[in-house]
Amino acid sequence: MAYIKLHSADISAAVKVGLIGAGWMGAFHAESIARRIPGAILAAVADPNVGAAEALATSLGIGKVTASADDILADPEIDAVVIASPARFHSSLITQAAAAGKHVFCEKPAGQGLEELDAALVAVEDAGIHFQIGFNRRYAVDFQAAKKDLAVGIVGQPQLLRSLTRDPGDGNIPNAGKVPSWTIFLETLIHDFDTLNWFNEGSEPVEVHAVADALVEPELRDRGFLDTAVVTVRYSNGAIAVAEASFSALYGYDIRGEVFGSKGMVQAGRATETAARRFTAGGMSADTPRLNVELFHQAYTDELADFAAQVRAKRDGTAPPSGPFTLTPGAEDARRALAMALACIESVKQGGPVAVPPLDKAGV
Known part of the structure; x- marks a missing residue:
């Protein structure tokens, strides 16, 4: 119409x-x-x-x-x-x-x-x-700060990496029966895969071993809905990474990343909306966000601002925005993360490690 x-x-x-x-x-x-x-x-x-x-x-x-x-x-x-x-x-x-x-x-x-x-x-x-x-996490201030440190070699050779996604829930996932069975890999952990790839840029993921189950709503296990997963990733530079996800974090929306290397460690992410803490007779507390658009409000905005700037540069024939490290996630990043997610699905089906298909340079 x-x-x-x-x-x-x-x-x-x-x-x-x-x-x-x-x-x-x-x-x-x-x-x-x-x-x-x-x-x-x-x-x-x-x-x-x-x-x-x-x-x-x-x-x-x-x-x-x-x-x-x-x-x-x-x-x-x-x-x-x-x-x-x-x-x-x-x-x-x-x-x-x-x-x-x-x-x-x-x-x-x-x-x-x-x-x-x-x-x-x-x-x-x-x-x-x-x-x-x-892949909006690249635009979060703390993730960019960690990436900047990694780009200048603060942690030395990356050895152990970690990324996690915990969506808020109360043990009852809305519309869980209607959610595609592999959502935890294709639409949730795919963010963690990109974060790990970005933090370990220059090295390729070569193997994944995924374990997943329905721990939040076990009655959906037979219908193929998985709500909890842990993935081990091996990279071509020898680094080992772990990505994990849950669809029921009772305390709020929780996103974190970490790289441990030969010279030190960097961390990014938090489960609180601000760094403020309250200490009272009832104990220590802090506000936690319930939605991704609360925790990553500025990051979601900045990724579109970057998109608009990149389009203007391409349309007008000017130099695109640049910085101290690779930021804008493009075709190779999209394919690399999807290849990892699909390999995880096969790993769960086979019950063991699965090789990640290499980038087909002619295809991207």
């Missing part, structure tokens, strides 16, 4: 972004683009649930709404798209966006299989567009 015209919008020379997917994460990204990203404009919203798209667009003063991503991809006024649709559509939408010459920011995972993702990334390379994957 064509755009539903809600009202006129002032479209300037800034990067004009179309949102594909008006769900919870898409809505947060939409608000960031519309209200917090200088030099970017949210120009249109697409979602098969056009009512949700209309409600989101109206709340943000956006004048173009559609039920079809095709309308956004065919719009010559739009420079770039943010893909926040269900993961099963990501690779095909990346391919379509590349064919339409639109720069792409895609939520993780960028695909559900290496073959489909490789085809999408070939399309990206052929089109010469900017592609970015939504």
Whole structure:
């Protein structure tokens, strides 16, 4: 269907972004683009649930709404798209966006299989567009501080690495029966895999050994839903890493990372919203966030600000933003993390270690 015209919008020379997917994460990204990203404009919203798209667009003063991503991809006024649709559509939408010459920011995972993702990334390379994957932890201040130390060799040779994700819960995971069985690897631990790869940059993951179970809701075990996992990763430089995840951290949203090396250690992440602590007769306490968009509010904003800056540089033929270390997660990062997640699934099925497929340079 064509755009539903809600009202006129002032479209300037800034990067004009179309949102594909008006769900919870898409809505947060939409608000960031519309209200917090200088030099970017949210120009249109697409979602098969056009009512949700209309409600989101109206709340943000956006004048173009559609039920079809095709309308956004065919719009010559739009420079770039943010893909926040269900993961099963990501690779095909990346391919379509590349064919339409639109720069792409895609939520993780960028695909559900290496073959489909490789085809999408070939399309990206052929089109010469900017592609970015939504690994937001790279943009958190404490993770960047740790990465800066690693980049200048503060910890020496990395030997042991750790990354964890604990989603808040109370022992009853909402809609758990409707969540795809391998979500803990494909959509949760995939963040930890990218963090480990980024912290150990220059080395490739070569083997994973994953153990996972339904410890929070055991009755869902037979239906294939896994809520707890631990993964051991071996890297080509000899480093050994551990990634863990749980869908029921009673105390709040908890994300942490660590690298121990020959000269020392760096840590990042915390389970509290601020560093403030309260000490009373009842003991020590601190506020903990319940949502990822609370703990990583600035990181989610900064990743889109970086995307807009990278698109402007590519569009205008200027030098892209740069810093003391690699920041922007791109095609190779998307594929490397997905390869690890898929290898973890095989490891659980086989009950032992599984080799991680190497990067196919021709495919990315």
